[in-house]
Amino acid sequence: MTDIGKILIYLGIILVIVGCVIHFGGRFIPFGSLPGDINVEGENSSFHFPIVTCIIISVVLSVIANLFFR
Numbered sequence: 556m557t558d559i560g561k562i563l564i565y566l567g568i569i570l571v572i573v574g575c576v577i578h579f580g581g582r583f584i585p586f587g588s589l590p591g592d593i594n595v596e597g598e599n600s601s602f603h604f605p606i607v608t609c610i611i612i613s614v615v616l617s618v619i620a621n622l623f624f625r
Contacts, residue, residue: 565623 591607
């Protein structure tokens with residue numbers, strides 16, 4: 556059971572860090588509107604797919620996971 560507790564603590568710390576980055580980092584890094592994000596607007600609808608933002612978040616999370624689990 557102590558392993559589950561450690562995992563929950565790590566997940567909590569990661570969620571706090573990610574929340575702070577999203578809250579405070581939005582002023583410096585425009586998540587969701589980076590160059591390369593797809594945004595199509597029609598007359599009655601719009602479609603937004605932040606592909607570059609997803610790639611950046613994936614790389615950052617991979618680096619963090621490698622630091623914790625090595």
